[in-house]
Amino acid sequence: MAEDIAGRGDPIKTLQLMWGRVDAPKRGPKSRVAVADLVRAAVRLADAEGIDAVSTRRVAEAVGISPMSFYTHIPDKAVLVDLMLDAVSGPAEGDNREAPVFTPADWRANVAFVAREYRAFYLRHPWALQVATHRPVLGPNTMRAYEYFLGAFDNLGLSEVEMDMSVTMVANYVYGAVRDVARARMVKDLTGMSDDEWWYTIAPFLETLDYSPYPVAARIGPVVGELYGLGDPDRAFDFGLERILDGLAVMVDSKTAR
Amino acid sequence: MAEDIAGRGDPIKTLQLMWGRVDAPKRGPKSRVAVADLVRAAVRLADAEGIDAVSTRRVAEAVGISPMSFYTHIPDKAVLVDLMLDAVSGPAEGDNREAPVFTPADWRANVAFVAREYRAFYLRHPWALQVATHRPVLGPNTMRAYEYFLGAFDNLGLSEVEMDMSVTMVANYVYGAVRDVARARMVKDLTGMSDDEWWYTIAPFLETLDYSPYPVAARIGPVVGELYGLGDPDRAFDFGLERILDGLAVMVDSKTAR
DNA sequence: CATAATCTCGTACAGTGTAAAGAGTTATTT
């Protein structure tokens, strides 16, 4: 695992590709494929077979060009990954919903909504959790997602910096929280064994361990396991989100009180 | 990036290796190296050169055995990664500090403390953010870390499940929040270019963009950039942590009020 | 028509994880 992180490519070139700001070359043969075709093919591969299936060769093959022709369009794989991330941050094909209008009075519901949407995004494209970008992805779709997120915090009396840091906090929580569910799903798909089956398999070994160095964990662990089947990720997510909303409420209320 | 996730190896074998429960073989030559040597070498490599530098060949070379001898000791690379993760979750060599005793009255400080320690852990071993495990890492050191984390929530009147979900929430936030700092540092080390320099490089391009689709972001972005140099991650972390503590306080207070 | 720009491609290299099979070493069984 662990993608290449280098990316010697000109940072501006990446942005130009992401924003479609590469003007069509005057001379030379016409391209048989567009950058968007390559990115779409790569995303399809990643969605279907995981990020490890995305190699420059397979992407090239998918659009019908030879392995090295890939590099005519995209400088290196790190750039492809950036393009993939921005691409999937946009609305899915056929999704024509308008961006919702957020009423400040309902801010709790609004924040919960964008948090859940963000979580759903990662569950749609779990490979996005595995790729390491070298820089923030400043593409049009990523910006729209940020805008969207910010909207839930607008007109609550927060300063610009507070708004930004609030978005960052919620997004970071979601990112951390979705990771484990995504992992479990992917491994289940790849190996056919669910986490529950795995727990069952290792249970005999776990019983042979000495838990005296972990008194608190020894008290908590079994109860958690018994009560809701080795961890209900949806419930844990909601729990954390509620606590976060409570925390934000302290700040928001202190503003509106004035 | 994106590690192999498969891991066909017997799940129990991984646990046995992690807990040192492989009994010394009766026959055959003595091993020239121990599993711990391999893991230590791998961690050293990852700390020094990043996770991409960790290949089975280089690890084998580092301990002085041939490439394939690696597989005599560790079934596959996914298992090595699990072992690495548990290894670095333990106290660093020479760290003999006692585990702190948490006084419930200071729970805010306690939770902040473990959150910061967890963050420091990822900053010490940023590659830990990049590796994908196939299952939860149930090693002795990982368990001790969980125990430690749980301790900060003990005796606050929370149920077992609430304690577990609270730990999960804080850990998830930290994980999400540390990612970006770790990325920036690693890329700086690898490419010599800091995020700030990168922003400066792309600024001319950014000025050519049309921000009308992003009205809120267009208002927030520049202010945030101006005010604290393109994002101060420490400050953003503290901000989020304060909100989370406020949120936890609502729950904790409701318990102690009774 | 020549030239410069561009796309496409074949070959090549250094690296990856690891399967398969053999050679050498040790403890147990005969």
Next chain:
DNA sequence: AAATAACTCTTTACACTGTACGAGATTATG
């Protein structure tokens, strides 16, 4: 003591990766 089983270590090999390099092929401009 000899044979065997269990074990470590090693060599060779395969399919795969990202991508450097250089050779055509194609197109618009001088």
